[in-house]
Structures are given as C-alpha cells and as structure tokens.
Amino acid sequence: MELRQLEYFVAIVEEGSFTRAAERVHVAQPGVSAQIRRLERELGHDLLDRSGRTVTLTDVGAAVLPLARAALRSVESARLVVEEMAGLVRGVVRVGMVVSCGIMDLPELLSSFHSSFPDVEITLVEANSDSLIASLLDGQLDLALVGYAGPVPDGLSVRVLADEPLVAAVAASDPWYGRESVSLDELLERGLISLPPGTGLRGALDAACGSRRPRIAFEASAPPMVITLAQRGLGPAILALSMASDLHAVRITDPSPCSRLGFAWRSEGPHSPAARALIRLCSTAAPPETAASSPDANSRKTR
Template structure:
C-alpha cells in the first residue's frame, strides 16, 4: 500500500476532518481526497462516511486503522534505523513542544542544532505538552520537548533538561502584594487565573494545594502562560508562573508552605528506534544543564 495514502487515512481518522488533515499534512483537500479514493479502490472498501459535516469511520475503516498505524510506524522505525548507518546526520526530525518552551528555552538549542546539522529537516509542531506526549505515543512525532507529567507514562522514556521552579504572583496593586508572608488560606479567598485543568502544570499546582487542604477559586483558565502573566499583571487574579517569567509587572508572593515545581524535558517512545537527528538533539539537550 502507498504509505502517503495510509498517512492521509490516519490523519482524517484522527481529526475527523478532511480540512484539518490537509492542514496537518500540508496538502490541499483535493489531494487528501485523491489519496483516500486510491486507497479505497485498492482495498475494495469505503473507509469513511460523511454525515452532515462529520466524517466517520466505516466498519472497514475502523478495522484497517490499527494496521495502518503499525505499518507507518514500522516504515518510520526503518527510516530512523537506516539514518544511524551513515556518519552524516540528515533526514527529518518531527518534534512537538509547548509555546512556552519554544519561546523561552529552545531557541539557543535549536540555533546550535541547525548550525551544526544543516541537512536535518526540522518538523517543529507547537502544541500543549499533553498533546505532544500523545503524539509521540501514537507515532506521529519522534520527540516531545515538554512539561514532564507528574507520573511517568507507559512506553515513554523521558529526561529532565530544565528544572522550572514556580512562584505565586499578583499585580503590584493586589491586596496581598507587599505582605511579608501570605497564608494559603488568605490566598484561597482571592480569585486565581491558572493554567487549564487538563494541563500537567495545573495538575502540579492543584496537587500541591490539595495536599494542604486548599481549593483555589479559579476565575479564568488558559493554556498560555504568557496570557496568564498579562491577566495577573492587570489585577484579574493571582497566578502561578515560572520564576523565569517574573518581571517588574508582577509581584512575587511569599506563600508559607507552598513551593510548586515542574520539570521541562524530552520524551520519546521506548519501543521505537532513535534516528540520527534525534540522537544528536538529545546530546545537545544533555549539555544545557
């Protein structure tokens, strides 16, 4: 079977949309439809039903999907293994990373990388850390550079690159700003703006608070730390942000017994071959400690 057709089939199945699949594969929607039509003719079964605006797998599509995933993963593993045979580091490296890491941590590493290995085609995707881990598990990405989960995920190897201590912050005009010490009970009486509850960072913060019997009053949640910084700075609520983001627009609170911490680092699938481009990136990341 044509691996490009299988890739189109998997993307449409995962996104339930021809349009989103075309965007992810950097193709036109007619090109996606053409590849799927060729695949359907080859196997003799219709793979999708269109119901209104929804795209649903047929029984044949659902049966084919796990085999298509394994076939593409096997081909990708072969490509990665072959890339190790040559002394020259080249080929494609697909990475998922969060906006925060991509803006604040990765640029110096990637600058060195593209200078030292110009023959590597970096395929960089910005997404939530949780989605990047899922994409690595599914074989859509080779690596994630992410906020590491509280508990290790099955089939994911990981390594800490940047310890990332967090701090409670408010606007300088907040009622708690300027106090020498703040109790958690006092903090809980004021509204908070925090990372979305589905994020690893939110889970880290909430676990720390729950261990001390405190439940935050969340006024607003978003995945973007830069947005949270702005919301806290204008006085919408207190927040928890990386210490590295604190500047004159924020006031750091000294909260008794509350020192949340997260780790930023890499993840990769334990059952997949490591390509040459991924190997040298892991070496560069290990040097950034």
C-alpha cells in the same frame, strides 16, 4: 494491498476528511479516493463511513486501523535502520515548545544542531504542554520542551531542566504581601490569576487541589499578562518561583505543588538518525539559570 493505500487510509482517519488527507499526502483527492475503494474491494468490506459530514471508521475499519499503523511503522523502522547503517543524518526533525518559553534558549540549541547537521530540516511548533505531549505520543513530534506535574507521562523519557515550587505572586497592595507562605486552603478562598488548562503550571495547581476546584478570576494564555494582572493588584498569580521576580512570591504549603520543565521524547522509536542526534544534544544541554542567578529573565518564562 499496497503501502500507499494504508498510508492514505490512516491519513483520512487522522484528518477526518478525504480533502485534507489528499493535501497531507500530496496526491489529488480522486487518486486517494480511488486507492481507498480499491483497498475496500480487496478486503471485501467498507473501511470508512462516508455518510456524515466527516469521515468515520466502520467496525471493520476500526479493526484494520492499528494493523495499518503497525505496518507503516515497520516500513519506517526498516528505512531508518538502512539510513543509520549508511551513516546518513538527514530528513526532518519535528520539535515542539511551550508557548513563549524563555527559560531555555531552544533556538540557540536548534542553531547549534543545524550547524552540525545542515541537511536536516527542522520544524518548530508552539502549543501548550498537554497538546505537545499528545503530539509526541502519536508520533507527530520527535522532541518537545514541555511543562508537567507529577510523574513522567507514560511512554515518554524526560530530561528535567527545572523543578520548581509554585507560588502565589502578589503586588505590594495585596493582603498577602510580606507573607512567606499560605496554605492551599487559604489559596482556595481567593480569586486567582492563572494560565489556562493544558499548561504545566495549571496542571500542577489542579493536581494539588485534587477534587477541589480553584477559583480562577483571571485566565491568561501567557505569563507576561498573568504577571501584569497581578501587578495591578487583581489577585495572586500562580507562577513558578523563577517567574515571580517582579512580584512578592508567597510559597504554597499543605501541599506544596511543583512544576517541572524538560525536554521530552518517546521512550521507544522509531527515531530517525536525525531525531536521535537532536535528542542526544538536548539531553546533554546545560540546564538554564534559575531565578536566583538570573532574576531579570523571569517575566519571559512560561509553562
């Protein structure tokens, strides 16, 4: 049994395809297939069911998969220990951020990191918070700027940058214009403008509603459109307080939902020396200015 066989096996399972797995490991597909057949012959059982449109695990394959992943993690940990002892900071760090986030100047932080560690390659992806958290937990990302509601997700450590109440942001033509607060019961009677499920703000709203379901009249993927729809008098927009500078912010009470934004990373490794250096930088970065001190920036922010 060879480590590359385990690597190919895990890649096929995660990609659901021999072709995509071969592209991922940069090996021709016949070579990947040959190594998997050799591994199955050695074990005496099929690990993969190839009869469907996508490749799936057999019962034996499902039992072997966590062991294969553990073996690969152990090898990675050994490599990282050697690199750290040698004082090497190189390789790749994989970073995620919520879509269209302007509350934190992550590019500036990454530029500062690159200046200090020019041999480290940085990759950056944008997605909603739920997707980023899942990618952190399964090891596809080293660090991400995410929004979330409630406690810190299990398995993650978070440097909180902002912890803000949600508001119903309305235009001057709205019946709630001029009000200081509305109850959650009142909110549920209105058609709302909101970001989609998977975002931190929507998660905070849904958590506050519990078993009740808010009536979403308009759903937009980024805050600028949410704000624009509210400015046109189409209803209350569900936003963090700092995002509502161009609208009248009405606080939500009974309960008062909050949304947090922060840098998140896996609580336990392996973390490469490069990833640890980036985590140290982001965990000590100055928090962003709030709406009170920087009102003109709010329309660019998202979670």
